[in-house]
Amino acid sequence: MESEKAKLLPFYLVIDVSVSMTGDKLKQANAIMPAVVDALADAPILSDKVRFGVIDFGSDAQVRLPLCDLLDENVSLPALTVRGATSFAAAFRLLRAEIESNVKQLKADGFQVHRPAVFFISDGDPTDREDDWRGAFAELTENFPIYPNFVPCGVDDANPKILANLIHPATGPKAMQMYLMQNGQNPADAIAMIAEILISSMLASGQSIAQGGSGLLLPDKQDLPSGISAHSSEDFV
Amino acid sequence: MSGHVIGLDAVGPLGGLLGEGGQAKVYRAPHATLADVPGPLVYKQYKAGQAPPHGLAAVVARRLRMDEHTRRRLDAATAWPVRAVVEDGEVRGVLMRHIPGTYFEDRVKPSGVSARTLREVQHLFVDPLRSARLGMPAPSAVERVLVCRDFASAVHLLHRNDLVIGDLNPRNAVYRLAERPCVMLVDCDAFRLKGAAAVVRQLNAPDWDPPEDVLSQSSDLYKFGLFVLRCLSPGAFASVARDPSRVDAVLPGEGPSLLRAALSGDPAERTTAQTWGRYFDAVLTGSTVSGKQSRRTADQMTTSGWRRDARTKRWMPVT
Numbered sequence: 308m309e310s311e312k313a314k315l316l317p318f319y320l321v322i323d324v325s326v327s328m329t330g331d332k333l334k335q336a337n338a339i340m341p342a343v344v345d346a347l348a349d350a351p352i353l354s355d356k357v358r359f360g361v362i363d364f365g366s367d368a369q370v371r372l373p374l375c376d377l378l379d380e381n382v383s384l385p386a387l388t389v390r391g392a393t394s395f396a397a398a399f400r401l402l403r404a405e406i407e408s409n410v411k412q413l414k415a416d417g418f419q420v421h422r423p424a425v426f427f428i429s430d431g432d433p434t435d436r437e438d439d440w441r442g443a444f445a446e447l448t449e450n451f452p453i454y455p456n457f458v459p460c461g462v463d464d465a466n467p468k469i470l471a472n473l474i475h476p477a478t479g480p481k482a483m484q485m486y487l488m489q490n491g492q493n494p495a496d497a498i499a500m501i502a503e504i505l506i507s508s509m510l511a512s513g514q515s516i517a518q519g520g521s522g523l524l525l526p527d528k529q530d531l532p533s534g535i536s537a538h539s540s541e542d543f544v
Numbered sequence: 545m546s547g548h549v550i551g552l553d554a555v556g557p558l559g560g561l562l563g564e565g566g567q568a569k570v571y572r573a574p575h576a577t578l579a580d581v582p583g584p585l586v587y588k589q590y591k592a593g594q595a596p597p598h599g600l601a602a603v604v605a606r607r608l609r610m611d612e613h614t615r616r617r618l619d620a621a622t623a624w625p626v627r628a629v630v631e632d633g634e635v636r637g638v639l640m641r642h643i644p645g646t647y648f649e650d651r652v653k654p655s656g657v658s659a660r661t662l663r664e665v666q667h668l669f670v671d672p673l674r675s676a677r678l679g680m681p682a683p684s685a686v687e688r689v690l691v692c693r694d695f696a697s698a699v700h701l702l703h704r705n706d707l708v709i710g711d712l713n714p715r716n717a718v719y720r721l722a723e724r725p726c727v728m729l730v731d732c733d734a735f736r737l738k739g740a741a742a743v744v745r746q747l748n749a750p751d752w753d754p755p756e757d758v759l760s761q762s763s764d765l766y767k768f769g770l771f772v773l774r775c776l777s778p779g780a781f782a783s784v785a786r787d788p789s790r791v792d793a794v795l796p797g798e799g800p801s802l803l804r805a806a807l808s809g810d811p812a813e814r815t816t817a818q819t820w821g822r823y824f825d826a827v828l829t830g831s832t833v834s835g836k837q838s839r840r841t842a843d844q845m846t847t848s849g850w851r852r853d854a855r856t857k858r859w860m861p862v863t
Contacts, residue, residue: 313781341655348653348678349661351670352714352783380677515750 314419316357316523317374317409319455319511321402323429324363325393327464331495332430333389339502342383344377348508353513354378355487358413362405364398366391374409388406399443403451410453423455424512426505427473430463430494441472448475458508458522460486460501463494471543475520484525485538492534500532548604552631555587555639562586567594580608581626581641582619589637590734600635602737606707614705621698622729629729640731647718647728651679665691665727666714667780669774681721685776685794686828690725691826692772699725699768700817703761703811706738710759713749713785751784755809762811769815772859780800794861798833799823 322336340361347353360374371385402480413420448454448538457475458526463465467487474483486504488497504526511524550775556575559769565717573587590596592596592640604625607618625638649661653701654677668673683691695717702709738761748754754766774782777790795796795803802823806815826832 313784345653345655345657348660349667351674351678351680352666354670355781355783378674378678380674 312419313355313420315413316421317360317413317423317424318357318404318512319360319362319405320404320505321362321364321398321425321427322387323365323393323431324387324389325365325391325431325434326389327393327431330461331458331493332498333387335495335498335502336428337387338499339391339505340372340377340536342502343380343509344384345508347377348509350379350514353510356513357509358409359411359509360405361385362398362401363387364394365389366394366397368394368397368401370401370405372511374405379445392434393429393431394435395429395440396435396443398427399447402455403443403447406447406453406455407431417517420453422522423453425457425513426501426508426509427457427463428460428462428498428501429470430461432464432466432469444473448524456481456483456524458483458486458525459491460504462488462497467538468543471540474538474540481522483523485540485542486531487536487538488535489534497534500535502537503532504535523544545671548601548608549628549630550639551638552629555629557675558587567591568637572642576639578626578639580615582616583599583644585626585639586640586642587629588625590635595635595637596733597738599623599658599736600638600733602740603733603735604628604638606705606737615703617701618705621701621727622732625733625841640732643718643728643730644743645690646720646722648857649680658826663718663720664715665695665717665771666783667720668719669712669714671779675778683721683725687721687725688775688778689824689827691719691721691727692775692819693828694725695727695768695771696725696820696824697815698729699764700821701763704730708738708759708761709737709764709767710734710736711749711752712764712771713752717771754811756811760811763804763812765814765816766808766815768820769803772806775802796827797823799827799832 320339324333328336341358354376358374360370361372362368363371371387375382386450400426404509410420410423448457454475459470459474461470470485474485486501490495495518507526508524511526512522515524531537549860554576555573559572559574561569561571568588568590571587571589573585574589578585604627604843607615607624607626610618619641623643625640628635629637629639645660645744647663649657649663651661653659667680668683668688674681675824688812699709711725711734717727717729719725719727752767752770754763756763771793772787774785774793777785786807788800791803792800802815802819807814
């Protein structure tokens with residue numbers, strides 16, 4: 308039956324594991340996945356709606372949790388560890404390849420697919436050349452029909468002016484936002500707060516998407532945890 | 545001031561926050577007691593701009609006009625708004641019955657954290673093995689039929705009293721299995737009286753939309769049909785299923801045709817809650833007859849040990 312064809316939202320966490328993430332920040336980063344699983348365990352029918360995957364990046368990027376139903380009994384959560392520099396370019400290229408193959412796979416399995424959603428968390432500047440990461444981001448977001456809704460999140464030494472370039476779409480009715488740690492906030496706590504935003508966004512999107520509906524829902528500004536601020540791309544021109 | 549409305553000062557100091565949604569916050573109201581309401585109360589405080597207009601008083605008053613027997617049944621089947629709460633002439637919130645503890649599950653979440661979880665009916669659509677892994681109950685086929693039976697009687701009670709549920713969805717009904725399996729409808733301030741506008745805008749939850757645009761008792765029946773379908777065929781993508789053939793092998797007798805009628809595009813054809821109730825009674829007593837295969841499934845559903853006690857009319861485990 309046509310109406311039985313379920314529609315899934317691929318949801319990716321792309322997270323910085325460069326050496327600056329050592330310590331409490333890494334600990335909080337590792338707490339994100341179990342928190343997402345617990346949230347899904349409270350709303351288990353969202354497994355009929357959402358698939359979740361994790362990519363980490365340092366000098367290179369790796370798929371740490373291939374896109375999956377997080378409540379499946381065969382899923383085991385990876386432990387993130389720090390490694391090397393901060394290559395945004397490696398993260399964007401791997402993410403593009405993953406999205407392309409994951410969406411193809413889901414469609415081959417008979418599903419409809421919503422536009423993928425990406426939460427990108429970093430604590431510093433990219434260490435690759437500017438034309439390199441910009442080029443890789445353009446490949447991910449331009450002339451790529453299944454470009455993701457991209458939500459950059461910055462903590463600690465992340466540069467808002469650089470991250471603001473990653474908000475995608477940057478304008479229009481479906482414009483995304485950037486989340487930043489406010490000054491004076493503990494960066495590890497900020498990662499936990501961003502995880503809360505990711506989870507509430509995933510729940511809200513999963514609960515609101517019906518057949519034909521689309522898109523990633525971000526929380527209202529007044530519902531954000533204190534210590535995190537939301538910005539549009541115009542805030543940092 | 546009429547009996548269905550009380551002043552905010554009469555609610556007294558509020559207790560702890562129990563929950564928060566886009567529209568309201570829900571607090572314990574330990575100092576509020578009402579002679580006509582069993583057990584403790586909660587106060588649902590609407591957020592600024594979210595207070596419903598005048599229809600709420602009618603929903604509250606409808607309950608107070610019921611005879612005691614009907615009101616007791618309503619209070620068992622729903623967390624009904626029992627008083628509208630006003631301040632400076634404006635509706636600020638509503639007092640409701642606190643959902644009894646039997647509708648909560650003490651569990652351990654996958655991360656190892658302990659939690660007390662409201663048993664929303666969405667959990668009934670999940671593969672039972674998965675539910676067990678997530679620390680939630682994994683009801684048997686018979687328990688599922690008992691839940692459907694009780695839900696049908698709750699819907700019938702509301703419909704018989706000219707009420708429309710509207711937004712029947714997997715999160716605004718909760719269930720219990722202990723004692724007698726039961727369903728309780730929550731968030732009832734979104735209900736409306738037949739023939740009147742809704743108190744708050746009635747919406748369709750995703751995957752629960754009926755074919756027609758307007759919500760009525762007929763759309764309640766369509767959604768109840770989806771509930772039966774999804775509750776009796778738990779597993780992957782049950783929560784979005786609409787194909788009645790998923791339960792052809794599970795529903796004995798006339799069940800498959802009742803379900804097809806419930807999901808009909810013609811609102812006038814839909815199986816009523818009362819018809820569902822009688823059907824589930826027949827399934828549970830093993831008295832549905834039609835076709836060899838149906839009888840076999842009926843046997844499968846009734847052999848795990850429930851019968852209706854002739855005197856108390858309660859479902860009793862067979863020992």
